[in-house]
Amino acid sequence: MNSQRMKDWTVLTLAVGLMGLLLVITIGDFYVALEEKRPVDESVINLLSMAVTGIVGIVAGYVTGKSNSEGQ
Numbered sequence: 458m459n460s461q462r463m464k465d466w467t468v469l470t471l472a473v474g475l476m477g478l479l480l481v482i483t484i485g486d487f488y489v490a491l492e493e494k495r496p497v498d499e500s501v502i503n504l505l506s507m508a509v510t511g512i513v514g515i516v517a518g519y520v521t522g523k524s525n526s527e528g529q
Contacts, residue, residue: 468519472512479508 486501 472515475512
């Protein structure tokens, strides 16, 4: 497996893993909020907001780095 393909798999694993973790956290908090009849925790919403920004950063950095390496 060459270096570029390994980088592709690494970025894919990071993005999918982070989205999966966020999905588990979100579903868990919403479930607990429903069971306890309380509003959704504001810190979870803040975590989702920052994590989405992180995912966009990972993908943007990957695309930018890939386009720069192909241009050389």
